[in-house]
Amino acid sequence: MYRTLIFAVLFIVSGSTQFIMAQNMAPGHAVLYIYQKGSFGNGQYDLWINGKAVVERFQSRTYFSVQVPAGLVQLRTTGRPKYFVTEKNFRIEAQAGQEYYLEAVLDYDFMSGSLYLVQRSAEDFKKRMKGLKLNEKAKTKLE
DSSP, X not given: OHHHHHHHHHHHHHTSSHHHHXXXXXXXXXXXXXXXXXXXXXXXXXEEXXXXXXXXXXXXXXXXXXXXXXXXXXXXXXXXXXXXXXXXXXXXXXXXXXXXXXXXXXXXOSSOEEEEEEEEOHHHHHHHHTTXXXXXXXXXXXX
16 A cells, blocks of 8 residues: 555656556566647547557547567557558567657548657657646557
8 A cells, every 4th residue: 555655656746657667567578658649630540569459549648658578569550430541550679678659640641641650759758748648548568
């Protein structure tokens, strides 16, 4: 109980889950922080990591973190309606014990939309945290 209270206070004071995730990181794993700033759009986007669905209907102004095994991590964004959304792929070489920050960026052209992932700095993520809320439906660990 006392330990939980300390973590809760640290979470509120720090404004992020970074400290908590770093404490609970499994050996041989890395942590991906994925976030989406506010945006306007018509698509519903899903995110897959290493072939497993991680989040469905990724909402704007939300973030989540997920532990992944170290090594090549393949991320894929899909969505609905299929005739409007273009699937995109992204790869990152994750090192054990490291943290990576990925911004999900909506891109539209005349007849389609897509969700790109762009690697950002920890500072960019921390700046954006104030306007984001935790997406509690996202999976947090992949084996």
